Amino acid sequence: MIIEFGHFALILALCVAMLQTGLTLRGAARNHWGMMEAGRMAALAQFALIALAFATLVHAYAISDFSVLNVAENSHSDKPLLYKLSGVWGNHEGSMVLWVLILSLYGAAVSWFGDSMPPRLAARVLGVMGMIGVGFLLFILLTSNPFLRLSPAPADGNGLNPILQDPGLAFHPPFLYLGYVGNAVSFAFAVAALIEGRVDAAWARWVRPWTLASWCTLTVGIAMGSWWAYYTLGWGGWWFWDPVENASLMPWLASTALIHSSIVVERRDTLKSWTVLLAILTFSLSLVGTFLVRSGVLTSVHAFALDPRRGVFILLLLLAAIGGSLTLYAFRAPKLESGGVFAPVSREGALVLNNLILVSCAATVFIGTLYPLFLDAVGGPKLSVGYPFFDRTFVPLMIPLLVAVAVGPMLAWKRGDLLGAFQRLWAAGIAVLVALLIGFYLTWGGPVLAVLGLGMAAWVGMGALVELAERLRLFRASWQESWRRALNHPRSAYGMTLAHLGLAVTVAGLAASAFQTENIALMHLGESIPLSGFTLRFDGIGKHDGENYTADAADFTLLNGEGAGERVVAELRPERRFFPLQQQTVAKTAIHTNLLSDFYVALGDPDGNGGWAVRAYWKPLVPFIWIGAIIMALGGAVSLSDRRWRVGVASRRAAKGALPVNGGRA
């Protein structure tokens, strides 16, 4: 009964979304306040209804109601509660409901905070978001309905893929979707601006918080996914250039470009049509990613269950959303140009360079990911071009980008002084030299490119610090003066420094991965193997039972030093978990980290004679990859807290003279 309630709520949400679209768009066209206001209420109602539908689905999973087909197919009564709940979005249908839930959450947020915007712009944004909602709600109800019943109900369910039963993955999709779907807001702003035919600094200021918020969550989501792959798959890899991973990387690259180009629109009132195109592109890439993952067009280890009907439906959605917005763009965007001119060497110029490179990166990933599809269409097969392609195309693009990251913020708007910028970056230059010297000293004869990568990381990191020191006039003015400047330095600028520092940390982690050492051996009880100057001893093996699996658990001791000086560094307990329901074995790796490097041990198969295959790795700086990503997201969050996004609100209201400065709901 409860699940029918949810089903009904979702159908009602579809009606409300249609209403929202009609009321807001028509209200904005006729400048009818009442219709626009009703449309805003509809956005709130849509969120409430989808939240209700989602809650009934969660409830069905929590109580293991196997009379619901979706629950029976994807859950099992033995599963720990956490994975029963995360199972809601661990399958195609449920994850689509999460998708529209987040879309409607953003819609409700735009409606709630929309007071600060011109009512017609807010109404049009909500209208576009309503259309997207209608499309995806129809998609769920017609092709991917999780509320269908199964009769007679089975005694138990099929369970969730054991590899997905992991806390890291339980929270990965919600973050990823917050990022993906957040791009829908920027997209809606872009389309609304095209309808109005006006893009200005104020528009850039209103759209920026949404872009930043979705970028932050997408960054966290991608980092979580990569971390999960690292510790779960037992290979020690953290990025496989898999189509599903690429599907999340492409919108990330595009939205990184968007964050940067919208600064130019805000400050210099130029690059407008480009920024609008980027906003469309970013969301389009999110949609294409959804299409690729769910249509079976590409082969992937993560792909959802396939159904050609779904593929056709999503393709139609793509045609409507991307084709429609690009058509609008083709006719409206030529009118947007104007604004300030700038020299090639200037802050704007550097941001354009940043955009060009990031978009090229996205295009590279796009071509590499879709290459199999292009071949397929001309009669070719399903193939993957794999990492050799990406290594050779993506990495060379990153080098000029990293050089520019440090220089760009040092340049003045309109016309910059390149030589001067490099001169002021002398400290960063020294940092690069030191990094290179240390790198080559420690790893002489090792991978040269990796040491250069560490040099790039030092350049980006030190460059960010030098830029901050310059702004605060650190070491030049008195301490009091610098302190005063530090207090007045805008949060968005601190955010940039943090995000660039995060990038440096991630780059260091990526570069250093070339120095990893590994030891793959067949080990018997009591044996030891060397691992990068340490010793790994195999102490014991036992069995233990989990809630829905049985495991072989091994005891390893990591030792440092020899003979009498030997001491224990860490105990490592990797497991091999067998899930009887799915007849599947999953490795549970053991990782000892000191945040500078990881010792990584995975237990393989037994040989039947008391020997166990053991894969052990030493991975220097690998935690930096994710720490850097978290710092980047933190930078975005700090930037998001900048007063500027709220000051615009206050001044506009003060100008109208109708509301107190701190009034309203914002």
Next chain:
Amino acid sequence: MNWRRVLFLLPLALFMVLAVYFWAGLSPDHDPSLLPSAMIGKPEPVFNLATLDNSGALTTDGMKGQVVLINFFASWCVPCREEHATLMDFAKISSVPLYGIAYKDKPADSAQFLASLGNPYKRVGLDQDGRTGIDFGVYGVPETYVIDKQGIIRWRHVGPLDADAIAKELNPLLQSLGGS
């Protein structure tokens, strides 16, 4: 319509081309493995590859006089993972030797790939620079070739081998060649 307007139409035009490809990708009657090869009926390219277990070189001459299967694979290739179980089953029941060529792959990664998923290959040659792959006309991995007793390429399968292709095409061919 001036050139500037055309420029603004470009994104739409590109997307439309892409949409056609997407549409083609969805078509169910599209058989990806039917790809004629210019190499069929020609002698197998000459190669001399280092092997994964350092057991001497894997060469064209070493295979002469018997029907063999050559499978190009790589640890970084997702379809190869999908194909692997099929190859394992094939190696268990078939007497035709299956040779692997690790295409543009680091030896350590290939070794790890086979250690964790099992090794269906009689021997594994290392084609790290992809040179042998180019000689064979490999588009990408995985690809499988049948070489007859005279060293002539008789069959090529592009993309992952599946039970269907083995039952309907490969096994009849191997029987007619006198391989099994």
